Amino acid sequence: MKSFVYISAGFLSLVSSTEAYRPSRPNDLDFTQAQAEAHNCGLVCQQNLRQYEVLDRQVFGDVPFDYEFYETAANFSHSRPGDMLKLRQQNASAYDIPPGTSLWTMQYTSVGVNGTNVPATAFIALPYTKVPEHKTPLVAYAHGTIGVVSACAASSSYNGFDYHSWQLLTGPGYAVVATDYAGLGNNYTSHKYGNPVLNSEDTYFSVVAARKAFPGAFTDKWAAVGHSQGAGTVWGLSENPRVVSKESGDYLGGVSIAPSSRLNDILTAVPLNVGWGFGNEVVNIFQALKFPIQPIVLTPEALKRYPLMYELQLCDTSQAELNADLPNHGIVDFTPSITQHNHEAYIAFQNKYGAATGRKGYKELLVIQAIDDEVINVNATKAAYEDACKIGNIVHLSLYPGLDHDSSVAASSPEWLEWLDNKFTGVATRDSHKCVMETRSVLLDTSR
Structure with a gap:
C-alpha cells in the first residue's frame, strides 16, 4: 500500500491511497440511452461519445x-x-x-x-x-x-x-x-x-x-x-x-x-465553422462568466447537447466531437446579423479579459x-x-x-x-x- 504526505494548514499526516482515492474518474461516468436522448444525442452521437471518451481517458491514464x-x-x-x-x-x-x-x-x-x-x-x-x-x-x-x-x-x-x-x-x-x-x-x-x-x-x-x-x-x-x-x-x-x-x-x-x-482576432482569422471543435468551449467562455452579451454559436440541436459536457464531465477530445454527427458540427449559419452580434460579444470580452488590448506590460x-x-x-x-x-x-x-x-x-x-x-x-x-x-x-x- 503506497502512502502520500499530506499537509494542510500547517499540520502533517499520512493518508493511505485507499483513503485518498476512489476507483474511478469523473469522466469515466457511463450514460444511459435515455439520458443521452433527453439531450438530443441519438445513437450515432452516443457511439461518438463512447469512442472519444476513451481518447479523453488516455490523456489522464491510470491515475485515479x-x-x-x-x-x-x-x-x-x-x-x-x-x-x-x-x-x-x-x-x-x-x-x-x-x-x-x-x-x-x-x-x-x-x-x-x-x-x-x-x-x-x-x-x-x-x-x-x-x-x-x-x-x-x-x-x-x-x-x-x-x-x-x-x-x-x-x-x-x-x-x-x-x-x-x-x-x-x-x-x-x-x-x-x-x-x-x-x-x-x-x-x-x-x-x-x-x-x-x-x-x-x-x-x-x-x-x-x-x-x-x-x-x-x-x-x-x-x-x-x-x-x-x-x-x-x-x-x-x-x-x-x-x-x-x-x-x-x-x-x-x-x-x-x-x-x-x-478572442475576436483568433475567431476572425479562423472562423468557428472551420475549427468546429471549439464551439462548445466558446459558449462556455461566455456562459461561465454570465457575460452581458452571449454570442450565437450553436444550433438549437447542439445547444440541447451542451449540458452533457457537464453531466458526463467531457474533456477536450470528447466535447469537441459531441456534435460531430450534426451538420457543420452544430455551428450556426453565420448570417450577417449573427456575425455582427458575435463580433460585438467577442470584442467586449476581448477588451475586458484579453491580452494585448492596450494595457501596460510590466x-x-x-x-x-x-x-x-x-x-x-x-x-x-x-x-x-x-x-x-x-x-x-x-x-x-x-x-x-x-x-x-x-x-x-x-x-x-x-x-x-x-x-x-x-x-x-x-x-x-x-x-x-x-x-x-x-x-x-x-x-x-x-x-x-
Missing part, C-alpha cells in the same frame, strides 16, 4: 482522480489569495515524468471574477538535484486547452498533461509550478476558459503558494512559460500589475507560445508563433504584437515556419530555454529593451 484532494479545503473560507491550503506528495513512480523528479499536488487560494477568492489546484514538479549552495529557479507553467469542466485537471493526468512541454524544464534544473486554473480539479467555481486576465491570477498566486509550500527552496527570481490557452495567460500575466509587487518574488518575464490572447515577453499554426493564426498573433508594441510594451516575436500548433513548443525550446537561462543569470541579450519580430531559420529544409 483524487476526489478528496480536489474537494474545497475546510480552511478556504478564512484564507487569503496565495495561501497554501493542501499539499500532497505523489508517488512519482506511478507517473510518466522525468526520472528523479518529485511530484506534489497543491490546493491554494486564487482570485476570480470581481476579486472574489476562489480555490485552485496545481502540481509542483521538483528536479532531482540543484546547484550546490544555490536555490532552485522557479518557473510557473500554464498549460493549453484540456477541457472546461472540473474533471479536466492537468494535475490529475499521468504525466501532468505534458506534450513535450513542461517536462522540458525539469531537466535543466527548473522547479515547475503548474496551475490547473480555477474550476479544473476543484469545482467551487466554473472554469473561466481562455481568459488571460483571470487565468493569470491563478498562475500568479500559484507561485505565492508554492513558496509557502517549500519555504526557502526557490530563487527570488521566477518566470513563466505557457502554451495556447496558457500562452494567453502568460501574456495576461505580463500585464497584471501584481507582478511588480514583491509578494511573489522578482518576476523576470514570460514565454508565450502560440498565444490565445485576443515585464518583457517572448512570443513564439508557428507560421502554419492551424489553431492560433499567425496574423492574429502579429496583430497582438503590433498593438502591444505601439503602447511601449517590450515584446519579442519569433516566427517559426513549417510547424503546427502543438509542435511549436518543443521545436522552439532551444530559443526559449536559452531566454530563460539568460533571465535567471542576468545575461543581457540583444534588443532586450525594444520590440523585435524575427523569422527563425530551419536547420534542414526538407521541403525543397
Whole structure:
C-alpha cells in the first residue's frame, strides 16, 4: 500500500491511497440511452461519445482522480489569495515524468471574477538535484486547452498533461509550478476558459503558494512559460500589475507560445465553422462568466447537447466531437446579423479579459508563433504584437515556419530555454529593451 504526505494548514499526516482515492474518474461516468436522448444525442452521437471518451481517458491514464484532494479545503473560507491550503506528495513512480523528479499536488487560494477568492489546484514538479549552495529557479507553467469542466485537471493526468512541454524544464534544473486554473480539479467555481486576465491570477498566486509550500527552496527570481490557452495567460500575466509587487518574488518575464490572447482576432482569422471543435468551449467562455452579451454559436440541436459536457464531465477530445454527427458540427449559419452580434460579444470580452488590448506590460515577453499554426493564426498573433508594441510594451516575436500548433513548443525550446537561462543569470541579450519580430531559420529544409 503506497502512502502520500499530506499537509494542510500547517499540520502533517499520512493518508493511505485507499483513503485518498476512489476507483474511478469523473469522466469515466457511463450514460444511459435515455439520458443521452433527453439531450438530443441519438445513437450515432452516443457511439461518438463512447469512442472519444476513451481518447479523453488516455490523456489522464491510470491515475485515479483524487476526489478528496480536489474537494474545497475546510480552511478556504478564512484564507487569503496565495495561501497554501493542501499539499500532497505523489508517488512519482506511478507517473510518466522525468526520472528523479518529485511530484506534489497543491490546493491554494486564487482570485476570480470581481476579486472574489476562489480555490485552485496545481502540481509542483521538483528536479532531482540543484546547484550546490544555490536555490532552485522557479518557473510557473500554464498549460493549453484540456477541457472546461472540473474533471479536466492537468494535475490529475499521468504525466501532468505534458506534450513535450513542461517536462522540458525539469531537466535543466527548473522547479515547475503548474496551475490547473480555477474550476479544473476543484469545482467551487466554473472554469473561466481562455481568459488571460483571470487565468493569470491563478498562475500568479500559484507561485505565492508554492513558496509557502517549500519555504526557502526557490530563487527570488521566477518566470513563466505557457502554451495556447496558457500562452494567453502568460501574456495576461505580463500585464497584471501584481507582478511588480514583491509578494511573489522578482518576476523576470514570460514565454508565450502560440498565444490565445485576443478572442475576436483568433475567431476572425479562423472562423468557428472551420475549427468546429471549439464551439462548445466558446459558449462556455461566455456562459461561465454570465457575460452581458452571449454570442450565437450553436444550433438549437447542439445547444440541447451542451449540458452533457457537464453531466458526463467531457474533456477536450470528447466535447469537441459531441456534435460531430450534426451538420457543420452544430455551428450556426453565420448570417450577417449573427456575425455582427458575435463580433460585438467577442470584442467586449476581448477588451475586458484579453491580452494585448492596450494595457501596460510590466515585464518583457517572448512570443513564439508557428507560421502554419492551424489553431492560433499567425496574423492574429502579429496583430497582438503590433498593438502591444505601439503602447511601449517590450515584446519579442519569433516566427517559426513549417510547424503546427502543438509542435511549436518543443521545436522552439532551444530559443526559449536559452531566454530563460539568460533571465535567471542576468545575461543581457540583444534588443532586450525594444520590440523585435524575427523569422527563425530551419536547420534542414526538407521541403525543397
